[in-house]
Every structure is written in C-alpha cells, then in structure tokens.
Amino acid sequence: MAESRKSERRELSPTIKTLAAHTGYSIATISKALRGSPVVAQPTRDAIVAAAQELGYQANARGMALRTGKTYRAAVLMPITSAVGYEWDGVEYTQILSGISQALEDSDYQLSVHGFRSFDDAFDIARRLVDQSAADGLIFSGVRADDPRIDMLVESGFPFVSLGRCRTPLTYAHVDVDNEWAAFTATARLIAGGHQRIALINADRRLSYALDRIDGFSRAFNEAGLAASSDLIADGDLSTRFGRDSALRLLGLPNPPTALVCINESTTLGVLSALGSLERRVGVDVDVIAYDDINVSAYFTPPITTFYQPIELLGRKLGEFLLRRMAGEDPANLTLVSRPELIGRQPDNLGGQNRR
C-alpha cells in the first residue's frame, strides 16, 4: 500500500518558494534546475533536486498551466449512450480508454473524457477544445468519409489522433483497422466455402469504415467473378437489436443469404438470437463470420469464426501517437493500420454440403 496511509495533516504542500527558502536559491534557479535547464551548475542542481525530494515538492499544475498555456490534458470524445432502451453499444470504449490511459501513464498528461450526443455535438466540442485550448491534444473515433473534425483540426494544427481514417487526402495521425482487407477476407472465405448469397451486417454508411467494408465485400465477389449480393447489405447502429432485426428481415427474403458477415459482437449476438428464433443452426443452415471486439465469440454456442481486433492495443497506440504528436512529431510518421487476425472456429462451408 501507499507509503503512509494516515493523512499526516501535512500543512499546505510546498511551493517553489518553500524550496527557495529551504535551499537559499532563487525560485528562478530552482525552476530551471528541476526543468533540466543546462545553465544551472551541477552541484546546485543536485542540491535542489535533493531538497525537492526531501520536501516532497511537486510542481503545482495550475501554476504551470497558467504560465505555459498548456493544460497537460489529453481529451477523448466518447459517444453518450443516452438511449432509453439502452443496449450494448460501444462497449469497447472501456478498452479504448484503458489503452489510452496506459499510454499516458508515465507522462504528465491526464485523460479527460468528453461525452457527445451527436456528430455535430462532437464537432462543436472539438472546436471548443481547440479555441479555448482546454486540452493539449485530442483523440476520437467514428470517423466519417468526409469528416469536418479532421479538416478543422488539421487546419488549426491542433495535435490529434483519430481511430479511423477519412477519405480526404490529408496528412494526420491515425490508427485504424484494415477493414477493407478484413471484409474481403471474410467474404472470400465464405465464397470459397460455396456461398454466393452473403449478407453484410454493416454500420452506418456515413462512417468511413462502413464504406471500407463494403469495398472489401464487393472486391471478394469481383475477384471470384461473381456479382456481389449488394442487396444483402444492412446498415444501422451497432446494437444487438439491429443485428437481430436485420437477420430476421434478410432471412425472410425470397432469395435469402446462406451466410452473414457481422460488424461486431453485439450485432452478432443479435444475429445468433434471430437464428435461434428461426431454428436455424450455425454451421448447418447458415454460416456466420464476425468481428471480435470484446473477444467473447469463443463463448458463443457454437463458437464462430471471427477477426480478432486488439482494441486495447489500438488504444495504447492512440495514446502513444498522441504523446508523440504533442511533442511535435510529424503526423506522417504516426499512422498504423492493423490487420485483424482471423480465428477460424468453424469451417464456414456449411459443413461441406455447400462446397462447389
């Protein structure tokens, strides 16, 4: 546990003046010594550092902030799940925040979270942060194909890292999953398993990664010389209900899918629920491939094939990139597009009966 738990009625924490009185040096010298300025002599620095240690001196963050104009805060925009009938949506934010928090752990930066209710809201919050310099850097996700936040931030030179890429040719720090590749690979796997009618349970098409997935989905059909089953693309929010409703609707079509690719585990659970209601079995009547996010698909009954996305790792990268960006590093060096790992838990060929 902590060094000494009892709150030893410590009279006001020491300031730089306390340290000055204690050491005999001026506050200017002390500040320079502790900030590592080369102008102060080595013995002096040692004495000051020792005294600071002894008194338990910690520079007052408010004083530093006022003088330097920095806030020592990294802001994150987080969607608020204000829906009344709330359902599992954005569970992975816990992991993202956790990853960012780890990255910031050894820095002077604190993590501040800003909830937003709509895309416009998110934009306004971002702008306010920049205008008032209420933070030194920003992280956000839910990137749109043409995202005004990115335009605004790039123009203002404010340090930021996005989770996801927009489709505008700009240079900015970002972390992303290779969604095009993943959707391609999932679809191609199903096509190889004999499927021709494949559904894609997708996110809102305004989101950049939703388009990426459609691209990959279509490319898999093209490369196989088939027509993509574009009529089987459902887009909506990422709720379990959406997954269930979409599956029920698609499987009721005259020419229904024999396989489904799901955007995340929440919708997957909904799809599995729909299949249960319709008494169709995974791996027998229909195949399902999903994207892992909270890494739980192994426990579905039956376990299903997924792309594992190391979300917490992506969170750590977001934090690391932001620190480096705030330190002045060129955003062109701060990009990562990670390929998720395919974890095959089913043959995804309807037990072979569907094989061409």
Place this chain on the structure above:
Amino acid sequence: MAESRKSERRELSPTIKTLAAHTGYSIATISKALRGSPVVAQPTRDAIVAAAQELGYQANARGMALRTGKTYRAAVLMPITSAVGYEWDGVEYTQILSGISQALEDSDYQLSVHGFRSFDDAFDIARRLVDQSAADGLIFSGVRADDPRIDMLVESGFPFVSLGRCRTPLTYAHVDVDNEWAAFTATARLIAGGHQRIALINADRRLSYALDRIDGFSRAFNEAGLAASSDLIADGDLSTRFGRDSALRLLGLPNPPTALVCINESTTLGVLSALGSLERRVGVDVDVIAYDDINVSAYFTPPITTFYQPIELLGRKLGEFLLRRMAGEDPANLTLVSRPELIGRQPDNLGGQNRR
C-alpha cells in the same frame, strides 16, 4: 453544425483585459459582474455581459484555476484491463462514464479518467488527487468491505461518491444496487421453483457487494428452512472464462447444482457456453438467473431471467451527487440504493418438473 466552421484566424482569444479595454471598466469590476457579485450596479453588469457576449469572452480556465485553487475537474477511477488475453470482464464502464458525463454536462466540471492497475494503485491515485488537489471531486467503484479509500477521503473531507458501500459505519455519498435483496430474490425464486442445490457465481469476496450477495443468497435458504448450498459459491474475476470454468467445475461435482445465479452478463455467457459444451439445456436441465448489465440477456438463446440494473442511470446519479457534494451538500443526503428490476424470461422451475 457549429456557427461558423471556418477557423477565422481569431487573433488570440479575449481576456478580461480585452474586455476592460473594450468597456472602460476595470478588470475587477468585470470579474465581479460576470461572477454575479451583488456589489456591481445593474446597468454596469448588463453592459459588461453584453460586451462579453459580443467578444465571445470565455474566462480562461487556467487563470481561474490558479487563483481559486479549484480544478473544475471530477475524477473517476477506472480499472485498466491490462491482461494480455483480455476478456470482457463485465464492468460496464462505458455506461457509467456516459452517465457521469451527462450529469456534468451543464456544469463547469470536466471529467477526468484515471486508470489503475490494482487496488493499492487506486488508493495511491486517490491520495495523490487529494494531496495535490488535482481534482475537485472523485468517483470510484469496486468498493471493499473495509475500503481504505473511503476512510482516507472521509477523513480529509474531500468530496467523493462511491458506487457501492463499504461495511464501515461512515457517512459518505454513495450509489449502490441492493445486492442483498437481489440475491435473496433470485435465490428465493429458484427455491420456490423446487431447487435446493443452487450455485452462486460471485465476485471476489473482498468486494463489499460480493458479501451482500452471499448474505441474500443465504437468507433465502434460511427463510425457506433449508441449508444454504454454500459449497456452490464460486468467486473470482468477472470474466467470461471464469463463468465457464466455474460452471464446468460445479456441474462436475458429485452433488451438482440444478440452478445457477450469475453475477453479471459476462459470466452468464460463460456459463451458457459451459452448458452448451455439456449439452445441458437452460430451462430443462438447469435454470439460470443473471444480473443484466449491458442489457443483452434477452438475446441469449434461450433468453434468461435477469435483474435489470440501470447502470447508466446509476452513473447519472453518481455525477449528480458529486456535483451536489462539491457544492457543499451534506453527504448524508446523497445516498441511493436502487433495487434492480426482475425480468422473468423463464419460469425457472425446470419447466415444472422440479416443482415440489
């Protein structure tokens, strides 16, 4: 969208001095006028407010912070999920943060998140926040039966609200779920359904609410004149794996449970996975009652009976209470113990075959 998207190269944001020059009043008067001090004359106040509006003046948070000693931050302690093979451990921090964020929305407070890796770590962070007054208030969960954080915070008079109650008789602001009642009700329902061997998939016994659940569990047996199946209490983390492993182990015992009460949806999914592996069916071979947290049990196959916990609402209450506590309200008035709502999706009597 925002008023004007283009970043109109706004030359440095206006300070109180700008406003002074613009209105002809002194900065002292301006500060008082904007803070609502009664000493400034009404026409003066109006003129100043109008000017502030016109120039888009926003008080600089750093200046205020330094002068007042306040930080305008509400801190939240969040567990870091640093495990390599991360699994959903069920603590729905996204919703908690979302709720808190909503509560703080119309206040001057910002939400800052502090990740911790261990209980001791959490304590140290809390203490540092207090010592350095790096925040004006604190929210945390994972309360232990005897929680040193609560002792320390109460003693120091630092405003805080905990999600969960400790077992020490102290007065402090808190929000909690009535876990004793919920465990009692779930267990009694199963006993009424004819079950006598009931398992409790529980959290770590150092946690206060884990003890509460054991109390309720035991009371249900006592009131039915039965001996509690205390040998069927499993405690561990809240991961899906823990749920699965526990169920596999318990069902392999010589005198196995016929029903299980699960601490959250993550462990429930693990339990259902185990039942699938063992080819036992919910509602036929074994009954399961769970606690909802991300509100997804309706989509399990089959849907199972749960206690619905309005986590996001609890989050809002946490934020609301903290604001009131920071405003000086007596913590004795800031307590809420919410009874979760039972949502019966199964008869929980093994289809009647087990009824006494």
Place this chain on the structure above:
DNA sequence: TTAAACAATAAAAACGTTTTTATCTTTCTT
C-alpha cells in the same frame, strides 16, 4: 452644514509557475 455612511468602481495584491533580463564573479584574451 459637515461628518459619517454608503454605493460604485478602481487599484493592487495574490495564486505558483516559467522565462526574460539583469547582476555579479570568475576566467579568458591580448
């Protein structure tokens, strides 16, 4: 009618830093 009370505002001080500028020694140059 003059001192005292009051109302309204201005001036100054303070919060704790960092950074710029000034001062004082010492050490080179020539």
Place this chain on the structure above:
DNA sequence: AAGAAAGATAAAAACGTTTTTATTGTTTAA
C-alpha cells in the same frame, strides 16, 4: 593588467484570474 567573454545566479515580469483594499462621489444623519 585591463577589458571582454563566459558562467552562475538573482531579480523582475508575465500568464489571467479573483479578492482584498483603496478611492472616489453621493447620500444620509445630526
């Protein structure tokens, strides 16, 4: 041996507020 350069530290200014104290002018009280 005198002036210049360099090294080390101190002093002062500044960041943008809020709060305390001071200064006006105006009204009240006796």
